[in-house]
Amino acid sequence: MNDSENILAIAQAWHEAGEHVAIATVTQTWGSSPRPAGSRMAVTKSGKIAGSVSGGCIEGAVANEALETLASRAGKMLDFGITDERAWEVGLACGGKVKVFVEPVI
Amino acid sequence: MKQSLLAALIAAQAERRAVSLALRLGDGAAFLLPGDPAPEAVIQEAADMRAADRTGTVEIGGESWFIESRNPPPRLILIGAVHISQPLVQIAAAMGFETIIVDPRRAFATDDRFPGTRLMTDWPDDALDQLRPDGRTAIVTLTHDPKLDDPALERALRSDAFYLGSLGSRKTHASRLQRLAEAGFDDTALARIHGPVGLDIAAVTAPEIALSIIAQIVAARRMPARRARAAA
Structure with missing residues (x-):
């Protein structure tokens, strides 16, 4: 466990309550990215969010991508960092790089 | 998932x-290990990473794997159900620690004072024999009473606990070390005890002292990995 917040348990509770839930997991980091590998965020179609995958820089974009996996029902790897074209929209101000795996709970 | x-x-x-x-x-494809039929090299790497409490992406057999180690929470054993123990339990919970309080004085160790925390009213040496502290355990003595603190420290010094701390002034700590030396512990062993306990943040109140203790415990837990990275 990386911290005291039990995101998987929250995701499970939401799923059991009938919510559509997606999970985002930091799988790799470079440089000064704020959250280590293993950090998680859970989101629901209804707009609930728990946990984080950065210092708040990319959560919005990750949440949107995670929710899209609810339709595709397949996991997807996201790259964020200063070399990424999306850096203009949702970059990491710290200059770090991070990979985030998003997937639906099915 | x-x-x-x-x-x-x-x-x-x-x-x-x-x-x-x-x-x-x-x-x-996701595998829960040990148990699921993953490639042998992945099972081995996962076991190694689990032992080192590491999580990350690795290349195995030409493929990328994300391997997450999910170890049980680290434990914090407090000797003494004292005033400082109350904020200490709360801050430790926020840091992901499972806290166990040991105090044979039943007036102190009550559920009223420590709701939801595991309390043991055994003598500290008996309690530590039962709890078997390992390399993911921190132990802090808080009673100032040699009858309670000393037997706990003698057990703790023979364990692999990653952090030992003892509340008390410099003078109290010096006489504590002298007693433990007379009990046969050498300087290397005694140097494991953080005393006076906690990082020096000029703490005054009980929550501030609790914060200084937890900060020192977090440093003891996380600093080795940073030193290893710096050396690599």
Whole structure:
């Protein structure tokens, strides 16, 4: 466990309550990215969010991508960092790089 | 993530079982280890990473794997159900520690004072024999009473606990070290005890002292990994 917040348990509770839930997991980091590998965020179609995958820089974009996996029902790897074209929209101000795996709970 | 895997991960955590989640990034296939039939090299790497409490992406057999180590929470054993123990339990919980309080004085160790915390009213040496502190355990003595603190420290010094701390002034600590030296512990052993306990943040109130203790425990837990990275 990386911290005291039990995101998987929250995701499970939401799923059991009938919510559509997606999970985002930091799988790799470079440089000064704020959250280590293993950090998680859970989101629901209804707009609930728990946990984080950065210092708040990319959560919005990750949440949107995670929710899209609810339709595709397949996991997807996201790259964020200063070399990424999306850096203009949702970059990491710290200059770090991070990979985030998003997937639906099915 | 399949609901069944999610449930299995949460069950392992509830039972304090150390497990790994191995995700093959090429196709998203997930394995719960030990147990699921992953390639042998992945099972081995996951076991090594679990032992080192590491999580990350590794290349195995030409494929990328995300391997997450899910160890049970570290433990904090407090000797003394004293005033400082109350904020200490709360801050330790926020840091992800499971706290156990040991105090044979039943007036102190009450559920009223420590709701939801595991309390043991055994003598500290008996309690530590039962709890068997390991390399993921921190022990702090808080009673100032040699009758309670000393037997705990003697047991703690013979354990692999990653952190030992003892509340008390410099003078109290000096006489404590002298007693333990007379009991046969050498300087290397005694140097493991942080005393006076806590980082020096000029703490005054009980919550501030608790904060200084937890900060020192976090440093003891995390600093070795940073030193290893710096050396690499």
